[in-house]
Amino acid sequence: MVNAEEGIVGKTGRRPGTSTTRQEIVAAAAGSFSSNGYDGTSLRQVAADAGVDPALVRRFFGNKDQLFSAVVAEVFQPDRTVVTLLDGPRSSLGRRLLRYVFDLLGDVDSPGPLLGVIRSAATNEHAASQVREFLAADLLVKLVRALGMDHPDLRATLTASQLVGLAIARYAVRAEALVMADPDELADWIAPTLQRYLTGRAPKRST
Known part of the structure; x- marks a missing residue:
């Protein structure tokens, strides 16, 4: 049959x-x-x-x-990725996260699947909602909550905005300075900002 x-x-x-x-x-x-x-x-x-x-x-x-x-879901694999990112010193989490994103983005002249995901999110609402769900809600919020930090949604969204902006500027727009820079050099600049978003003290609001 x-x-x-x-x-x-x-x-x-x-x-x-x-x-x-x-x-x-x-x-x-x-x-x-x-x-x-x-x-x-x-x-x-x-x-x-x-x-x-x-x-x-x-x-x-x-x-x-x-x-x-x-x-x-295949690109981000949030549950597995959170475990992997937490495996290491807390003080270097920002650099590990950036390295993870660079690995997904691939070589600047031969991008990996993450760039296509982000490009799609820029033009289609369903694609945008999926990227928000997996990158911010499923991955980064879980990561921040596992660290026991305050303001998990805001921290996750700020982190996501930094990563998405980098992906678009370096891989889609191909801003020359970012294209020419070595990933390790970029990490020296960007990782401290990611680290502050993830584990830094929340700013005090003036009364």
């Missing part, structure tokens, strides 16, 4: 769903969002890039919004 996935392959000659197919689709989608943005990405193109039938993409993810959500 031929199952639904075998029927798809029988008609199209493309691979059925396997234990790795879902990850391959997510990887293809991440590449498409990075190259084409949210509006320029289609399920059909992602399916072609992954070498599967579009029906299989729809079966796994339903629609483009859900596919983008899967890409964002």
Whole structure:
């Protein structure tokens, strides 16, 4: 008896769903969002890039919004990332966080999937809401709360604004000074600001 996935392959000659197919689709989608943005990405193109039938993409993810959500979850992996970032001296957390983001962004001339996620968030509300949820709420707020700091939402949002601004300025706008600077040099400038947002004393408001 031929199952639904075998029927798809029988008609199209493309691979059925396997234990790795879902990850391959997510990887293809991440590449498409990075190259084409949210509006320029289609399920059909992602399916072609992954070498599967579009029906299989729809079966796994339903629609483009859900596919983008899967890409964002795969990029950030908030629960695992929080544990990793907390593994080290508290005083160097800002630098570890920045290194994590640089790793996701990749080489400035060959960006990784995070840039596509951020670019998509700049033009599409669903994409923006997903980035807010995973970067600020799921990752950074959890990180700040694990540190026992006050104002977790504000600290997380300020940190996110610094990281997103850096990603856009260096990788999308390609501001020359940022492009030419070595990541370690940038870390010397930026990590103290991230550290202050994450663990510094909250400013006192004048009465």
